[in-house]
Amino acid sequence: MNPFLETISSIDAKTRDRSYLSLCQGMSASELLAALDEVERFRGSASNLYERVRATLFLYAGCRFSLLESTDLASVGRVPYDGFTDLLNRRFEEAISRFRNALADQGPNAAVLSALAEAYRHLAFQTLADQVRRSVRAGRGNQWMFRVGHTDDHPVRIRPELLQREQGSLLYPVLVESTPVRLDLSHSGWSDIFFLGMDYPEGARVVNISVDLGVYGRDASVRPPISCYVRVIQEPLLRLTSVDLNATKDVTELSDLFNFGNDYLSLLKAGVIASGLIPPSFEGTSHSIAEVLSRVAGRGMGIELVTQVNDIPKGSRLAVSTNLLAGIAAVLMRATGQTASLEGPLGENERRLVASRAILGEWLGGSGGGWQDSGGVWPGIKVIEGAPATQSDPEFGVSKGRLLPRHRILGADELHPEITERLAQSLVLVHGGMAQNVGPILEMVTEKYLLRSEIEWQARLSMREIFDGILASLKTGDIRELARLTTQNWNEPLKSIIPWVTNHFTETLTKRAHKAFGSDYWGFQMLGGMSGGGMAMYVAPQQHHRFRDEILEVMRRTKREMEDALPFAMDPVVYDFAINQVGTTAALRQGDDALMPSRYYALQAPELVRRAQETIPYLRRAELDHVTARSSNPEETFGLLRTIVSNLFRVADPATQSDRIEWDRGAHQIKTDNGFDAIQHEQLRADLRSGRIGLAHNRLSVETEIDDIAPGDATPFEDCDGARMRGEAALREGRVAVLSLAGGVGSRWTTGAGAIKALNPFVMLYGRHRSFLEIHLAKTRAAALAYGASPPHAVSTSFLTHAPIERHLDRASNYGYEGPVYLSPGRSIAQRLVPMVRDLMFLWEEMPQETLDEQKQKVREAVRSALMGWARTVGEGNDYVDNVPIQRFNPPGHWYETPNLLRNGVLAGMLRERPQLETIMLHNIDTLGADLDPLALGLHLASGKTMTFEVVPRRIVDRGGGLARVNGRVRLLEGLAQPREEDELKLSHYNSMTTWVQIDQLLGVFGLTRRDLEGPEAVIAEAIRRVAQRVPTYVTIKDVKRRWGHGQEDVYPVAQFEKLWSDMTGLPDVACGFLAVPRMRGQQLKDPSELDPWANDGSKAYVEELCAFT
């Protein structure tokens, strides 16, 4: 029987849990293809969700990890464009059938298989996500919210207590919900991911503690960090205020309530909807908010919701946002009579309902979370575990487990009587300050678990023992044992399942903590999806106080050392915490106490002060009067007064103002230091505004003929005529140098966070985290060891990257490379601009884009429309200045990085030191497989060309251009310049950017000689300008992050101008050759989500092999 089908449908757990790899071992490519064909037929007919998902993932793994790397199959092929657009538009089944047809037509090949793998992977995740969505909707207590479509059918009413003002008081009562956050004490290997709990409920278990928080050194005491306030107002609208985000809004239209991208209040909106106050089924109906609220709260009445999370920084890994959603759902459900009690804690069924509403809210808002995240709703220490679906559950017959887990609060017989105190004395909660995106990690985990990969499966089983140990240590009160277990959990199963959970920052912190405290440092615990943000450490009780101070200092120091290399969103903090024994609870404030938090008034007052008095309802005026008259805290009142004055008289906040002046000064300095060309900038701006340049103009004319290359257009990577020997000779004689392009920060890698990709220690190799740059130097070192002459290695930099790279190289002594290392500083800089709306529309509406999951897509569209509004308001084509200086500029494209080498004297220096130097291999920072390969070098030298560009067989992930015949001439075509999107998929080879350059011939292109390099810079600059004019300038849109508040980040699109190196192949007088190299040599690592496949498909091992670390 087909081993895959046997595995999927077996009732024996041992057979069912076999790993993909064990099943395909020993199969040839054709046997595997045949077996997968059967799996595909099975997939089409299987009715059980999990059989279908497992079959889909086996198909994915077969294509991605086995067939794609098989040397028996063709490496090039042609992905059909219609299948590609199906894939982008999430029509996965259609895409799969088109790709399978293409395979049948073309024969099995890596290009189409890569597309097929992508389609299977997406389909598997989509199927799972759809199931979660169905379960959320089908959950009892949520169903009605998807049916009610008319206000007359709306079943909720505001509780009469909230409409009843105390005798003599103007103020309506305020219902306040206080909600703790949750701390995951066991980290049971992400088993709380919904899919996994539903697939394998018996393996999904966590110990989860509700905690109150404060920031050490800032807050006087700990308290439930989340507060949600609700009251009725005498205005027919929904007033939403987030005190922490300084955002407030009167929502009067349903369309605004269901728009999650036009303000900072998306979480509050999702909470309002999920609470059932205005249920999801009202989206798109013709009702007004006033009508709905009139039904719920009475004619002319509205509802006000205010939230505050006590400034707990984002990324705490304590599920602040899920518990905030739960808090909002709880307070609004209480206010509308959906719970038995208005005040106090909730009943068990109500807690479950609140938790499922929080999940619904997350789904609505397009965010994600695990099923334990709303743990703050429950009190104390509890075990949360997956529950098998029973006949009365909507999941029955669909998945093994239920969507919502079971919560079991641990009682006195399961906990040591002093456990609360002991934990408080040893556990230290911190936020390391790193900005993180755990999304890719959660996908990796899901994929691995469902494929039952051997190592991960074993790790997962070992976690069950650790979990039992953790429970036992809570009973015995042995915190040291608990710390040992969480550390073991971290070092063994967690890191072996997902190596990317750790990073250089965390490893350094734990080492330093261990060094400073010796045996008094008891251990580490990861919180949430990955480390670097919220984390926990254990320490001997007598050292607790000292540890908090010292670890804070260590974190700050380590962050300062690494902030160029790793993305940080904020300064590290240490938390104070206490176990919360109540769970979420509410109290009704009445009479004079029925007030909102003081910062609410500071937020509301300025807006009210500006409005004409008669337009403000009496109640609001009277309330403000009451607040100022009543406050016994002079500081609070003074703060309010200051806010009112500065807003009323439009005097900017002095603190912000000083920051701004400092930023502007820094920006000016950058311009001066980097030779900013103001005249050229104004010309480009005028061109951009008038529409002479822009995204649409990047393209070649539509008449341009684009074809794939013909045989002979690219040299095969095969030894002939002694090419390898020739290359080896050149290496031995020291005639070759390396140039690593590191002028850009690699914004996709850190999603615009500003950390420098070249320095990012992203992977553990030979027991240490290594950065891109370190790996490149290690490859050069390998060549030096192999051939004797140490090749010079230059690193091109820019104003963004120069100082940090210099510092890191210095600190690490060039990562142990003994040969000469040069830094080639950038000589040009461009100012980023606020984009033109037409360019944004072109990018978002005309270019092919991957559609997201339904709800996420809605959120994205809302955000985009808000960003277009932003560009209009700020002024299209204006300089982008609302950010720190470094984010305002960009290096003007990698075209300049080689000419800079001429201009800044670095090449001259290299030639002085090594006159025999003839060839430079330049490569992108993320092309990890590029090395001084003698065969590639020999083939280049044999060709006699000025430059040889390495190209790789295209796969579906390779977006943007490739090697083409453009009107009959072979050249590299940039994606930006393609006249038609579909042309891209015709091109069988993709540009790796690795280029072998003959120095003297290149100088010739610029009209220079070696001697000129010593001469006046002006001559060289002029020569560069002449060639630059012949190379197109592209307008591109990049995302930059803007940080504010407590770890908050906004992403803005900015326009920038760039020239690209590959366009050198378009100059008729430059003799260019093309070398078709194996994929592993030329593939680039652009996105952190590619890390795991990179590590698993042999690419990592390939790179490791090339390196010689010290």
Added chain:
Amino acid sequence: MHVRKAVITAAGRGARLYPAADTVQKAMLPLMDRDGLVKPVIQIIAEEALDSGIEEICVICAPGDESQYARLFESLKTNLLAAHRGQEWAKLQAERLSHLGRSLRFVPQTEPLGYGHAVYCAHEFVGDEPFLLLLSDHLYVSHLSGTRCAQQIINLATQEGCSVAGVQATREHLVGHYGTVAGKRQANVPGAYQIERILEKPSLSVAEVELHTPGLRVGHYLCFFGMYVLMPSIFRVLGENVSFAKSSGGDVQLTTALNALAVKERCLALEVKGSRYDIGAKYGMLQTQMALGLAGQDRGEILTTIAELLAESRRQGGE
């Protein structure tokens, strides 16, 4: 088992029917019944019971109302005969009123301790017999010709020898107004459910989680119909609840007692084939009157009136 006694609770203030109910008990408000006779509401309800085989009826009323009811019944009869001398229908109605007077007993609810307490007030009247419980502000029209709604419930209770609550599948947005039941369908007894859980006026969210009854249309719940046949054991539970309420405050709810009873002994719910009309609801009197009219001998006349009214309102609306 024979059900021969009925209890009608009528102690409420009738606040929803202000100002009429301010001067007269709401149970005495007039409606024209299916037979063309204008009757006080309580008579229509009592006739529902009498036509279903009930022999004695106890009305639980507000303190002081018992004498007023008796006086009103007497004067109604006297005035009717005096004002409409010789009229056949007046004679018929007068006879019915005398019969009713003989069947009715009035018991005051001395303390306002909730609906459960009102029912409890009838325990001496009921004694150790099963009884029919009705509300004074709900009227019923049966969809089974010849079988009253109360009769349907009594039949099932007699057949099964247990308490039966009349229920109606109700659209979800209305569950917050009624006692709502979760149950399991009884094989071989059409329309009957074994009661598993009862909640008084639950929120829809709670109803979805706790009161789901398989076999109903989507978005429907079993809500009380305002009509029950109860075993005398209910008084034990109610008695305990009344003592508890007297010592520690709070209301005595029938729902709570029924919930407790359902745990101890078999209780069924029956989807009654009929409609219920709440005269206290908004436009309740009007709706009830129309329903009675449409179910009775003047159906044609009522339909004509409705059609005329519709045409008129269309003209007034300009459309």
